[in-house]
Amino acid sequence: MSAELPLLSVQDLVIEFDTRQGRRRVVDQVSFDLAPGEVLGILGESGSGKTMTTMAVLGLVAGEPGVMGGSIKLLDGEQQVDLLSDLDGVLSRKGDRVVKNGRKWRRTVHKRMQPLWGRMMTAVFQNPRHSLDPLMTVGAQVEESIELALPDLAADAVAAKAVDWLDRVQMNQPQRVHGSYPHELSGGMCQRAMIAVALARRPKLLIADEPTTGLDTTVRAEIVELFRALLEEERRSMMYISHDIREVLYLADRVIVMKGGKVVETETADNLRLGRGTRADYTAMLLSAADLPTGAAA
Amino acid sequence: MSRAARLAIAALRRAAGGLLLLVGATFVIYITIRSAPGDAIDAISPMGTPPDVKARLMAEFGLDRDPFTGYLAWLVRSLTGDFGESLVFSPGAPVMEVALPAFGRTLLLSASALVVCLILAVLASLLLGESSRRQQLLTGPLYVATAAPSFVVAVVFAQVVNWAVNVYLVQNDYVPPMWYPIPIYTESLMPYVFAGFALIAGDGLFMDFFNAVRAELTALRNAQFIAAVKAKGARTVGHIARNMFMPLLSGYAARLPIVLGGVVIVEYIFTLDGGGYLLLEASRERDFPVVVGISVLFTATIIGMNLLADIVRAVIDPREVAHGG
Amino acid sequence: MGDKHLRAGLIASGTVVALVLLVGIISPFVPYDPAEAVNYDQQLQPPSMAHIFGTDGQGRDVAMRVLKGTEAFFLPGLFAAALATLLGALSGAVAGYAEGWLRTGVIGTMQLIDTLPRLVYIILVCTILNPSIYLIAFVAAILFVPSIATVIRRRVEALGSEDYILAHVAHGFRPVRILLYHILWLQCRPMLIRQATYVFGYVLFVEVALSYLGDYGMQEPLPSWGNMVAQTRELGGAGIWPWAFPAVAIVLTISAFLAFGNLLARADEEEVR
Secondary structure: OOOOOOOEEEEEEEEEEEEOOEEEEEEEEEEEEEOOOOEEEEEOOOOOOHHHHHHHHHOOOOOOEEEEEEEEEEEEOOEEEEOOOOHHHHEEEEOOEEEEOHHHHHHHHHHHHOOOEOOOEEEEOOOHHHOOOOOOOHHHHHHHHHHHHOOOOOHHHHHHHHHHHHHHOOOOOHHHHHOOOHHHOOHHHHHHHHHHHHHHOOOOEEEEEOOOOOOOHHHHHHHHHHHHHHHHHOOOEEEEEEOOHHHHHHHOOEEEEEEOOEEEEEEEHHHHHHOOOOOOHHHHHHHHHHOOOOOOOO | OOHHHHHHHHHHHHHHHHHHHHHHHHHHHHHHHHOOOOOHHHHHOOOOOOHHHHHHHHHHOOOOOOHHHHHHHHHHHHHOOOOOEOOOOOOOOEHHHHHHHHHHHHHHHHHHHHHHHHHHHHHHHHHHOOOHHHHHHHHHHHHHHHOOOHHHHHHHHHHHHHHHHOOOOOOOOOOOOOOOOOOHHHOOOHHHHHHHHHHHHHHHHHHHHHHHHHHHHHHHHOOHHHHHHHHOOOOOHHHHHHHHHHHHHHHHHHHHHHHHHHHHHHHHHOOOOOHHHHHHHHHHHOOHHHHHHHHHHHHHHHHHHHHHHHHHHHHHOHHHHHOOO | OOHHHHHHHHHHHHHHHHHHHHHHHHHHHOOOOHHHHOOHHHOOOOOOOOOOOOEOOOOOEHHHHHHHHHHHOHHHHHHHHHHHHHHHHHHHHHHHHOOOHHHHHHHHHHHHHHHOOHHHHHHHHHHHHOOOHHHHHHHHHHHHHHHHHHHHHHHHHHHHOOHHHHHHHHOOOOHHHHHHHHHHHHHHHHHHHHHHHHHHHHHHHHHHHHHHHOOOOOOOOOOOHHHHHOOHHHHOOOOOHHHHHHHHHHHHHHHHHHHHHHHHHHHHHHHHO
């Protein structure tokens, strides 16, 4: 793996927001790599900056000024593309404050991300009920992804494939769900549909941003199991963001732990599970609170 | 039950509700007629109406009976399209023969104004983009400019045109000067165009649409499903447009009564031969059957448009029918 | 919108509102005889020290007529705003709180009133009754009850299931007290402010429009902003002062009242939060 370039390489990422109390740094010098075929878990409590980090990778940071420094390199074919390469051009110094031309930056990001969205990566968010277009059937939304991934496919093949995807995300009665609207489905079913929509796009990197938040406990377990099954079926590059250490350890190969906008620990999931090596205080606390059976390999 | 069947049932239920509203609203209009002080027939007939005409009016409006049976008789006649005969405006002609063509022009004018206003509002929202500072600077002046009643705007338009090209901007005597850029054959159209813009600029119509579009656009741009659509690399335009349509449609239906009020006076100012102008002239001449006929037409239009908006909403938004409303 | 903009808007619109209120209150105490004001030696004067808004076609002082013109709508407008707010709040609360036929009845009545085209219906009423401005204001108020009631009803319905309202119920507060104080006064106040200024603006609009049309509003020589604007008909393009100042007064007053109501409501909302 050492000779191979990482699929995603984030270096010294800084994200700031202006609030009433002044400028606040929510992501502070965050760096990590993600190798092709690797599942990277990002663990942290709310406010740790984990969601903002992922939004920056997706180019979807909302709010001013947003991303203020660092680099996010994506491996597109043989080439590494830096999503933030033009950042310096929109930053300027005004007294002791750094200001950012937000309009210009949004335009730049949009232009850069347009060919990458979907093809390179796509995302599954929290609150599945709000992730699907309420006015389209679930089937139509999966088909939209399929048509983007395979533009030459005939219409009936697209429909068949959409049903197939709904089946693969373990939906009961995929045929019926295909013609249903999001409001007719439960939260868990919406999240399965969302996962189908995302995977049908065939991204090189799937980003799952707290996909189980807001779901009932049993449904959460089902969604986690679904991710596990999908990973076993096919090796995928994935970022799995969660505040639940058990979910992260269950799914991820490697874990970064974030707190207060900083990375406090980067370690393989096996080492964390088996308690090898020395832990940062915060990670140790999380591990003891999770009350894992020692040596429990899944 | 299939969605189509549920839709049909919902549409029928709403149509029945609309009919009920129409009956109720015409009853209110009828009771208003009956509430005239003294002898109702004197209040509603022009000065010097011959006794036989008065007797006919009495019968037509059921004034010789108690309010309920009188109303029923009048309603049944009205439902057949028979609103009596015009007394003054066009003596002897059936009311609907006078009122319908004029009202059609009013509808066309209002509808065009609403459509153009929406287009302008969308364009303005897109042009101003997300820059909140620019929008804030504009809000104050726009507020003042568009809180003007449409008839004040119309008066100002008429005066400005009068001053600029020295013609009276009314439908019947409009002679553009040589240098006037708009071709001569549109001469009867120009007052309509100005009237339309008076409606758009007046009564806060544009401002309300602009605010509504902007709010919807901002909400949708920040919506999670739009982020999801973006993240999978699909175009967001279609998703945004479809989801924006619904609230705007409701806004449309809610604005209609105000636009139909504004159009009455605006038509009067430009002497456009429409339903509003007819209403005011008939009211002035005490041509009572025409006043009532046009009032019913205006009311029916509002009910009909609300019904249409409801049905369109039910067709487009799957959540509507599901809740059984 | 930031606090700074909110305050600037409140001050700007509030100044106009205060001015209108002041003028409306003192106007009845200013002696004015429209017949005596006619002076054919001073027709269509531009603004000057003697006549700050100029004079009209009959040589009457425009400023004086703008001032006296407030009487035509001031008290009727306040009356209608109060009436519509009161009736709207009560029927909205009843419809939101009650169940069964009472709720259906109130909602149905509101829908019924709401389908009447406001201005057209007012003109119909004028044709039949030739009413005073107070009756017109009354009709306008009734026509506005549904839009107020609907907003209040939605709010009451939404709040009915909120935990803290349920907690109040559990504490044994009387429903009437919860409805009137905790829901209507504490929660719906901003909306009521907004709607009240809207109704006032509408009555001003109706009065001015009817006076402009000439048949049912304020009749010459008594001044109304509407019949002053209507002077364009006789003047043609001869002078702009007689109608421009009242037109500006109409626009400024309506927009100031709407803006003031909106901003006050927003400030109130922010405080409640």
